[in-house]
Amino acid sequence: MTAAGLLPAFGSRAVTLPGETEIVIVGAGLAGLTAARMLQERGRSVVVLEARDRIGGRIWTDTSSLGFAVDLGASLLRSADINPLATELRNREVRLQPDEGDFWLFDQERSGDPVRDAEMHDYDALGFAYDKLDDALLDARALRTDVSLASRIKLEAGGPAGRWIDLAKALAGPLHVGVEFSALSALDAPRLAGTGNDAWLPGGFGTWLAQSATGLPVFLNRPVVRIDWADGNGVTVATAEGQVKAEACIVTVPLGLLAAKDGIVFQPGLPEPQREAVGRMTMGLIDRIALQYEAGTFDAPANTQALLRVSGTRAMSLRLNAQALPLVVAQVGGDYARDLEGRGDAAMIAAARSQLRAMLGEAVDRRFVKGVATQWGRDPWSRGAVAAAKPGFATARRNAGRALTSLAGRARVLFAGEAFAPVDWIGSAAGAWLSGRIAATEALRVLG
Ligand SMILES: Cc1cc2nc3c(=O)[nH]c(=O)nc-3n(C[C@H](O)[C@H](O)[C@H](O)COP(=O)(O)OP(=O)(O)OC[C@H]3O[C@@H](n4cnc5c(N)ncnc54)[C@H](O)[C@@H]3O)c2cc1C
Structure with missing residues (x-):
């Protein structure tokens, strides 16, 4: 599915990136969009940079392949009676269909x-x-x-x-x-x-997520290639076509991309314990x-x-x-x-x-x-479905998701996404949503 006509995002590369903002969010999946919305509602300026030509990441309603819309990523809200995302959706009067x-x-x-x-x-x-x-x-x-x-x-x-x-x-x-x-x-x-008590979203989970991004400054087709975070004054997040300076950024790319050799270059690099932790996790398919x-x-x-x-x-x-x-x-x-x-x-x-x-x-x-x-394993922007720690390395998740703190002692790079969710909701949409909220709360605390 392409974003054209459906999404509120800036899909064309011709649209120039703003040179500065308060917080850059890398990735327009559920975690990134949740963090962006929360920060925007608190009066912060945000820019969301997304590699794909569409919003939603691993929550994707395909509207063009078959005669009707079909969820090819996440489709179910598991245990919807206790699922925090389901509660949020009900509060927003989104219709959930019991499974x-x-x-x-x-x-x-x-x-x-x-x-x-x-x-x-x-x-x-x-x-x-x-x-x-x-x-x-x-x-x-x-x-x-x-x-x-x-x-x-x-x-x-x-x-x-x-x-x-x-x-x-x-x-x-x-x-x-x-x-x-x-x-x-x-x-x-x-x-x-x-x-x-699982539930699904009539019309598609991805359709809802894309619509929920209305009004957010999401820039599509903008893979982030490099994040400079040493500067005590903030971070610089670079794409192939321009960069954005910010006080902090929230990285929500899937774990498979943090581990990849051709993934985002962090300057300075990820600290050794964090690199090791990323290596002790894997992407399930x-x-x-x-x-x-x-x-x-x-x-x-x-x-x-x-x-x-x-x-x-x-x-x-x-x-x-x-x-x-x-x-x-x-x-x-x-x-x-x-x-x-x-x-x-x-x-x-x-x-x-x-x-x-x-x-x-x-x-x-x-x-x-x-x-x-689907071919989620070969998808260049997910490299698998959900993150899992190898046996014996359950602490890896926490270490891999540690914020990067710059010279000035401030957390400048925060991590969010399904891989860094609370344990009961790892690997789920609810986990991605929770992690986005946690990172946004932390960013607000750090920025004061
Ligand atoms: C087949 C499948 C079925 C699933 N079924 C369910 C289900 O039924 N219920 C459930 O709760 N969960 C399910 N899940 C899990 C759920 O989809 C994920 O937990 C959730 O969507 C992850 O959201 P996220 O924001 O963490 O990551 P993502 O959705 O992956 O978002 C990250 C975004 O970052 C972008 N990105 C990557 N690299 C860069 C870069 N360098 N620069 C800029 N952007 C970049 C990606 O394109 C992506 O849009 C399923 C997942 C899969 C794959």
């Missing part, structure tokens, strides 16, 4: 048909296995045991979890945070179990494949989730009648997503169609219209 779809489990291993509906006891076994993983996470947190979650789990294949352990692990790891279960830190993972079908193809409540184990801990989750439309949104994560990305968009679409065909039959496949797939 009340059915849950269908498919079993690929039963003899006879290659794939058949699972039995009731299979649902129970999967629920049991998943609860055990969540219990292990809570135990590790209580004991502050910074190891891989996998090492805390003792589930026997013959026990009540039955054959569903791997699928539970796929749900907790690749499908939840984009990393393999074996690489999931027990102290650096959001809660697995939610309250069960989640991708979405959206398939449009003829109207009325699926006899299922909106957003029904169909789960299929592909092999081992590789699994695909498919939302049927997603967003109450004749749409299937498949989600894959971790190594499986990486493999599929390597094979290209057409192969990703084919993989999701083939899973659906295996579950629901040829007749459904004949009603397929067209599809679109």
